[in-house]
Amino acid sequence: MLDYKDLRVAEAQADYGSFKDSVRAPIHRWFMYPAGFSYRLVESKIEEYSLGARSTILDPFVGCGTTSLTAKEKGVNSIGIEAHPFVHWVTSTKLFWDYDYDALREAIADSHKRSAAADLDALSARIDAGEFPDLVVKCFSNDNLPKLLAIRESIAELRGVPEIRDFLNLALTSTLRIVASAGTGWPYIAPSKYHSKTVKRDAFTEFKKQVQSMYEDLIYVRSTSPSIKTTHTLILGDARQPFPGVKQEFVDLVVTSPPYLNNYDYADRTRLELYFFGWASSWSDITEQVRDKLMMAATTQVTRTSDRQTSLSDEIREASPRVYERLSTVIRELSQVRLTKGGKKNYDIMVAGYFNDIFQVLQQVYRVLKQGSDFILVLGDSAPYGVYIPTDFVIAELALCCGFKAYQVEMLRRRGDKWSANTQRHKVALRESIVTIGK
């Protein structure tokens, strides 16, 4: 176990694990989520498994909605679960297409008119008086931030159904990173870096362009998607807990990409958006409202003194002594290696928490999946502080302990190459895989 003997190479689908295709696809492109995967992966699985209007596909880590949106476009029912409230809101907005289109057009014109008429000096004074956390102020030019605030206010003043305000607020969300003068490229925000190109972009103009392109996307998908009505349930919840309202053995296929074991902090990556819209105003706000709700995947979620479980669970020990032993060895090694590193990152606790959480998710997925159906995961393996963990094989082995019958691991691509020049980083070759687990 935990070796490469069953590793197949699926080179033709190398980009399935990345958002590259999705940034060019209607509606998918409304929010640039660095953690997103390819809609083509979902399309190909819907076809391969011959799913239709009587089938339901589940994504327990639905993120910005690639699985649900593709299912809707292809006439398949879907259930998505997402624990990050902001990302959940993005997805629910992308999944709503049933506007009164006359009212939508009127609201768009109204919001443009109101923001053009806004008193920008008064808005600048509010910004000077502390309307936004510093990070937001540093990310935009003195011209653009009052304009962005004017747009935010003009949307808030609109009457009518909330979905129209959501649509416009999502257009404004996308505009933020387009017009930011600081280095806000995903995933990091670097207010100290200055983008001479974006600083010339005008917030009003870019917002209008974004709204227009989103409106055209809606018209396009409505004309190309099947007319048959399908149901798309989106749950703001925790994939480790029983999925509310989802019956046992109800789901025909699960396609997902869980957080990778790579110290990626999803909460921090949406900081600019959370601060701009007032969902949060400090690190501790974000911890309370987002970070603490997510499964363990980053050392920023760990505090060594917390009473959160710091070792592998007894459940895993009982279910698979072999996997438990193997992972415990890795965790012990990490608890030593971390002491030799400047940052002393809590990778040992992060790894234990990650597999404890994934084990719970596997159990929940097993419960709702039909007999004979598959659970497909796209994920990367890991090497925190250079200690290698074949995450794909470990998860597959844990799945067998939950009752799943068999698995297959295919490599999509090698990854981590862009860090090769970094002398601080380990040189372990990493891969992204697609794991298919059968019930």
Ligand SMILES: C[S@@+](CC[C@H](N)C(=O)[O-])C[C@H]1O[C@@H](n2cnc3c(N)ncnc32)[C@H](O)[C@@H]1O
């Ligand atoms: C790799 S991303 C999935 C991206 C998705 N495939 C897409 O195309 O947008 C993993 C997602 O899991 C979410 N997440 C983390 N912990 C969760 C939990 N306990 N329950 C549900 N979702 C969670 C994160 O917020 C993140 O959006």
